[in-house]
Amino acid sequence: MATTSALVEGSAPSAVAERSPLDMPVGSAAHTPSQAVVFDRVSLAFDDLVVFRDLSFEVPEGAMTILLGASGTGKSLLLKLVLGLLRPDAGRIFVHGQRVDDMSERNLLRLRADIGMLFQENALFDSLTVEENVGYRLREESELPEGQIRARVAEVLGFIGLGEFSDRIPSALSGGQRRRVAIARAIAANPSLLLFDDPTTGLDPIIATTVDDEIVKLRDLRHATSIVVTHQIRDAFYVATHRALRANGRIRVVPGEAKAAVQVEFMVLYEGRIHFRGTAEQLRATQDGYLRRFLFRTLPPW
16 A cells, blocks of 8 residues: 555645744754754665655644554654664754754763653652652753752642652552653753653553643643654544643643644654644544554544
């Protein structure tokens, strides 16, 4: 089956609403600073296994891209390319205007300081408390005084609703709580780009929703740019169709209007290319045979 690049129905890819640039400094512009991530005709293969063929897309500052695809389509590898952990065989990759595919390891380390990564495994330190886990990167990689680190950790834990758990160790937490601690650790250094690799994998639907809510809050209240890789299509649609609101000192996550989801873009990978690119509403309405079979595996007919 031949793949379809861009939007399968043949229309132009939907625009993603841009948000105000974050306070973090942006690198020298090989591409416009409004683009947080740019893939320009990127190809990657392992021997005869072709992962990507001339892959091109952009993620605007403050926007969210949700990356879907069957197992083995290279979703997690794409995040590694963004981080510079892998080098493409061809093409160029820019993060905040800086080209990363030919960047030195020293410069990559500096660039990664502005990227928060949530891996499939939480990778929390079992011997450290929640507070120590969340503040670990700040203590190891920054020169902030201890008082400022403690204040920042308290702020982040309060944001994700785990302030009262700061003295506990990870083994005393539920799976969803551990995943939220991992999110707190990823955002503690206030990165402007967040990468989520299957953030709800292994969690039951109710617990997964608490993690989804944190991702929505980061997008809507902190305006973080994010790429969310997931196998969980229900969670993907939840994140795309809900909004975080702050009122009277409280934060609520509520269903949002479809037109408000313009800042969230779906991309579906298939056979090394972008098979679909568009909004949640466009993905639900697609008549493409492959996409409907892919979606119906986990979603009821609509």
